[in-house]
Amino acid sequence: MYAVIFTATMKLADDEYFETAARMRELALSRYGCREFTALSEGNQEIAISYWDSESDISAWKSDPAHQQAQRLGREQWYASYRVQVARVERQYQQGGESL
Amino acid sequence: MYAVIFTATMKLADDEYFETAARMRELALSRYGCREFTALSEGNQEIAISYWDSESDISAWKSDPAHQQAQRLGREQWYASYRVQVARVERQYQQGGESL
Numbered sequence: 001m002y003a004v005i006f007t008a009t010m011k012l013a014d015d016e017y018f019e020t021a022a023r024m025r026e027l028a029l030s031r032y033g034c035r036e037f038t039a040l041s042e043g044n045q046e047i048a049i050s051y052w053d054s055e056s057d058i059s060a061w062k063s064d065p066a067h068q069q070a071q072r073l074g075r076e077q078w079y080a081s082y083r084v085q086v087a088r089v090e091r092q093y094q095q096g097g098e099s100l
Numbered sequence: 101m102y103a104v105i106f107t108a109t110m111k112l113a114d115d116e117y118f119e120t121a122a123r124m125r126e127l128a129l130s131r132y133g134c135r136e137f138t139a140l141s142e143g144n145q146e147i148a149i150s151y152w153d154s155e156s157d158i159s160a161w162k163s164d165p166a167h168q169q170a171q172r173l174g175r176e177q178w179y180a181s182y183r184v185q186v187a188r189v190e191r192q193y194q195q196g197g198e199s200l
Contacts, residue, residue, distance in 0.1 A: 005105070007138060009196075038107060038147065040147050041140065041142060042140040042141060045140055046140075047138065047140050047147050047149065049105060049147065079195070079196070083194035085191070086189070087189045088188050088190055089185050090188055092183060092185040092186070093183070094183035094184070095175060095179070096179070096180055096181030
């Protein structure tokens with residue numbers, strides 16, 4: 001399992017941003033094999049973590065045309081700065097709630 | 101570089117919780133070699149991501165007595181559920197802001 005950790009400082013969060021973020025989440029889950037997608041924001045900070053079975057799923061998602069357009073708008077309009085990390089989940093444990 | 105991804109659903113976030121969370125962050129950074137510690141909360145959801153050079157640093161931090169006490173209070177009082185994932189950061193890219 002891979003986790004893509006996206007952390008950003010927002011510059012502008014307008015209606016188009018929220019609509020696009022919701023659409024991108026849905027697209028990742030429905031068409032690209034994303035296993036889980038969690039995003040939180042507090043003040044102008046955002047963290048989004050998505051989970052994937054393989055690096056090739058991540059690459060396919062990154063290359064989706066609608067996602068490419070969203071990434072361009074992110075760079076140009078919405079984010080003051082951001083970082084993307086691809087990490088391999090080596091182990092996990094949990095208490096309560098649902099299993100992955 | 102390793103990322104420890106902590107995601108939780110809160111049950112109770114009282115003054116002791118916020119004080120303890122701030123102390124634990126400081127302790128991880130000052131005494132256990134934590135490289136970066138980012139936490140966001142929105143509604144009753146929390147994500148905290150900490151970054152470490154090695155698994156042995158993570159183990160040492162997990163075993164710290166004050167941290168063990170905080171983990172116990174977390175299980176008993178503050179969290180309805182939580183999950184901890186240890187992930188190895190394989191690559192990253194960023195735009196704007198500071199480098200790691």
